[in-house]
Amino acid sequence: MFYTAAIVYRGDTLPGNRRRDVLSYNSLSFRRRKTMAFEFVPIQASEQQDLTEFLVKSFRAAPNLISFRPEVLHWKYFAEHPEWTDPRSLAIKEEGRIVAHAGIWPLKLVTHNSELRAIHLIDWAANRAAIGAGAHLLKKVAGEADVLLAIGGSQDTRNLLPKLGYKRFGELRRFSRVIRPWLQLRTTPHKDWKTPIKFLRNSALALLGIPPAPKGWSASKLSSFVGAFGNWRNVANPTTSCTSSRRSAAELDYLLSCPAAQFSGFQVSQEGRVRGYFLLTQVGRQARIVDVQIDGEDRESWKSICALAARAAAEDQETCEIVAASSIPVSSEAWLQMGFARRRIDPILCLDPRNLLTPSTRLNLHLTDNDFCILIEPSTPYLS
Numbered sequence: 001m002f003y004t005a006a007i008v009y010r011g012d013t014l015p016g017n018r019r020r021d022v023l024s025y026n027s028l029s030f031r032r033r034k035t036m037a038f039e040f041v042p043i044q045a046s047e048q049q050d051l052t053e054f055l056v057k058s059f060r061a062a063p064n065l066i067s068f069r070p071e072v073l074h075w076k077y078f079a080e081h082p083e084w085t086d087p088r089s090l091a092i093k094e095e096g097r098i099v100a101h102a103g104i105w106p107l108k109l110v111t112h113n114s115e116l117r118a119i120h121l122i123d124w125a126a127n128r129a130a131i132g133a134g135a136h137l138l139k140k141v142a143g144e145a146d147v148l149l150a151i152g153g154s155q156d157t158r159n160l161l162p163k164l165g166y167k168r169f170g171e172l173r174r175f176s177r178v179i180r181p182w183l184q185l186r187t188t189p190h191k192d193w194k195t196p197i198k199f200l201r202n203s204a205l206a207l208l209g210i211p212p213a214p215k216g217w218s219a220s221k222l223s224s225f226v227g228a229f230g231n232w233r234n235v236a237n238p239t240t241s242c243t244s245s246r247r248s249a250a251e252l253d254y255l256l257s258c259p260a261a262q263f264s265g266f267q268v269s270q271e272g273r274v275r276g277y278f279l280l281t282q283v284g285r286q287a288r289i290v291d292v293q294i295d296g297e298d299r300e301s302w303k304s305i306c307a308l309a310a311r312a313a314a315e316d317q318e319t320c321e322i323v324a325a326s327s328i329p330v331s332s333e334a335w336l337q338m339g340f341a342r343r344r345i346d347p348i349l350c351l352d353p354r355n356l357l358t359p360s361t362r363l364n365l366h367l368t369d370n371d372f373c374i375l376i377e378p379s380t381p382y383l384s
Helices: 045-059 070-077 133-144 155-164 181-187 195-206 225-229 249-256 299-313 329-337
Strands: 039-042 089-094 097-110 115-126 147-151 167-178 217-222 243-246 262-270 273-283 286-294 321-326 341-351
Touching: 039 133, 045 070, 045 097, 045 115, 070 097, 089 133, 097 133, 115 133, 115 243, 133 147, 155 341, 167 195, 167 329, 181 195, 217 225, 217 273, 217 299, 225 249, 249 262, 249 273, 262 299, 273 299, 286 299, 299 321, 299 329, 321 329, 329 341
Parallel strands: 115 147, 286 321
Antiparallel strands: 039 089, 089 097, 097 115, 097 243, 147 341, 167 321, 167 341, 217 262, 262 273, 273 286
């Protein structure tokens, strides 16, 4: 059976300041013009230069794009990962050449009674001449995990994925709050007639300040999650109402070592008892709250940890804007109460061939569950 489905899902800067799909969907019944064998193989560290050349050409990207720098590609695909020992750079080769690629961003989805091995695909691209390579790669990669995730993407991608078996499981909402409007105004690359209106709006909101956390709550910066949490794998307790992504302390330390952005982790306590953590990244003058976990579902606890995260993100004097994300109502409400505004909504799509997720499953996901936490677009550095 032959396919022509081959898509890209990522968001780095490309020519024309647009996000593009390298290939678009034409027909699931299209036949290849030439009969050549596709070879499904992991990319080795010794092939990193070949991979770089393929990705740069596929995405029509600048060679110095942060996502494709040697140290970043090595970290994404070849550095030791504490929770994924299998290859993380997979490809289809034709006559020895890479014609399609999919990178694995691994995560675990945890319910009250099970743990699922999940993948978010990144750097997914295919050579236009290798018809069917992208879909063939997807079929092979699907066997590497219980569930495949896709968040957002272009309209073509969103139209295509349901045809490949993906189903919608909610949405990821992104929120932002400007804390230094004058600095943001001076560092915004492109200005138009809306710029003064946004500046006045952001200035009025910035005067209100970030609400403090209640008495007894505190956050302390960590140099290592392993040293702080030990064998405690995660502070979030799965419940019957929510399926949450979960990261071990070692995996959080792996994120702290990322060379593409500056990560920092914080342990959160209430009256001396550890309640959770949050993870920040600094991307230019934008601070991103990329992961927040708390050992409860009550609104007051979420408001407290979100307040601590927002105040920690605002400490850097070069930060203009803080960004956060949520896929569940309780944390979305907390960000709104912290003075954040909803700026973007991306659908969450899942390929679940064994029907391990029920139609009513609600996913609690974060920006660390894909490469949103490190993607950089210099031409549009702010959400607000």
